[in-house]
Amino acid sequence: MMETQLPPSAREVTSPAAAVLDAVVKRFTNAKGEEFTAVNGLSLRIRRGEIVAFLGPNGAGKTTTIDMLLGLTRPDSGHVELFGRAPQQAVRAGQVAAVLQSGGLLPDLTVEATVRMLGSLHPGADIEGVMARAGISALRHRRVAECSGGEQQRLRFAIALLSSPDFLVLDEPTAGMDVVARREFWATVREDTQRGMTVMFATHYMEEADQFADRVVMIDEGRVVADGSASSIRAAMTGRTVSALISPADARAVAASPVVRSCVVRGERHYFDATDSDALLRVLVTQTSATEIEVAPRSLEEAFMAITSQGRTAQEGPR
Ligand SMILES: Nc1ncnc2c1ncn2[C@@H]1O[C@H](COP(=O)(O)OP(=O)(O)OP(=O)(O)O)[C@@H](O)[C@H]1O
Numbered sequence: 362m363m364e365t366q367l368p369p370s371a372r373e374v375t376s377p378a379a380a381v382l383d384a385v386v387k388r389f390t391n392a393k394g395e396e397f398t399a400v401n402g403l404s405l406r407i408r409r410g411e412i413v414a415f416l417g418p419n420g421a422g423k424t425t426t427i428d429m430l431l432g433l434t435r436p437d438s439g440h441v442e443l444f445g446r447a448p449q450q451a452v453r454a455g456q457v458a459a460v461l462q463s464g465g466l467l468p469d470l471t472v473e474a475t476v477r478m479l480g481s482l483h484p485g486a487d488i489e490g491v492m493a494r495a496g497i498s499a500l501r502h503r504r505v506a507e508c509s510g511g512e513q514q515r516l517r518f519a520i521a522l523l524s525s526p527d528f529l530v531l532d533e534p535t536a537g538m539d540v541v542a543r544r545e546f547w548a549t550v551r552e553d554t555q556r557g558m559t560v561m562f563a564t565h566y567m568e569e570a571d572q573f574a575d576r577v578v579m580i581d582e583g584r585v586v587a588d589g590s591a592s593s594i595r596a597a598m599t600g601r602t603v604s605a606l607i608s609p610a611d612a613r614a615v616a617a618s619p620v621v622r623s624c625v626v627r628g629e630r631h632y633f634d635a636t637d638s639d640a641l642l643r644v645l646v647t648q649t650s651a652t653e654i655e656v657a658p659r660s661l662e663e664a665f666m667a668i669t670s671q672g673r674t675a676q677e678g679p680r
Pocket residue numbers: 389390391397398399417418419420421422423424425426
């Protein structure tokens with residue numbers, strides 16, 4: 362296990378970046394003793410005040426990367442720093458806090474008792490202030506066990522605010538919430554980030570990345586595969602999506618065409634991610650019985666499917 366120092370040129374001595382990951386590698390060994398590389402040379406610099414969405418298919422390495430950022434695990438090689446110091450130091454100094462997917466709450470405590478108990482670890486913490494900012498003041502007397510998933514996440518958010526962190530890391534904070542709860546949660550976080558906090562959040566929901574993030578970092582197989590604003594990623598991915606009502610047999614034949622990057626099924630429609638939508642239209646019209654054909658610009662989700670291994674899997678097996 363080794364952490365190397367960054368060369369001076371890579372450091373911002375006066376105002377260090379919120380987070381720097383430099384050529385980070387993390388391997389695990391499974392039960393059979395086989396080695397597996399979860400994070401494979403990942404480099405990323407997050408500037409102060411940025412709101413960064415961290416996207417990747419299941420198993421891409423998001424949680425492992427976040428765990429390294431929070432000092433919960435150390436890289437096998439490469440370097441991680443927060444505000445110019447080791448992650449554990451930044452966490453101890455209260456500069457970084459996290460909202461993780463689950464756990465960490467005692468079901469029999471009330472919301473207020475939970476915040477007060479954890480607030481006692483942070484002398485001077487503004488208990489009422491963080492409850493108000495997280496939108497849980499009205500829930501103060503409710504037992505944690507009786508809070509909905511969205512309310513529990515807002516409680517975790519309040520707890521994360523107790524140390525007045527400069528950097529907030531959220532690992533799929535709205536997993537399992539319905540659309541209304543998600544919208545409320547993000548409205549709460551958005552208000553807080555307007556005060557200049559740096560935020561990095563992992564999500565599976567493309568619309569969260571699209572609506573909320575200044576910057577979208579897509580990872581796949583432990584590496585960064587795209588990095589930029591949601592609109593710049595969409596723009597960089599040339600091509601369009603062609604969708605149609607089509608039989609599974611025809612869809613399989615069309616998906617094998619060289620102008621098709623991937624194919625997914627949503628509802629009754631097949632969506633083909635095409636490098637040349639005109640050529641694909643000709644194939645659909647002349648060689649298949651497809652109906653209700655539509656052509657649309659690529660969405661962030663389609664860009665994601667085209668860039669990552671999830672798209673390759675989809676291409677291999679259209680239903
Ligand atoms: N402690 C561990 N031991 C062995 N393998 C692990 C361990 N933690 C993670 N992995 C493996 O490393 C890979 C990356 O996992 P990680 O949880 O970082 O992915 P993720 O992008 O967060 O995925 P998801 O979207 O499903 O949460 C996965 O294949 C996972 O099975």
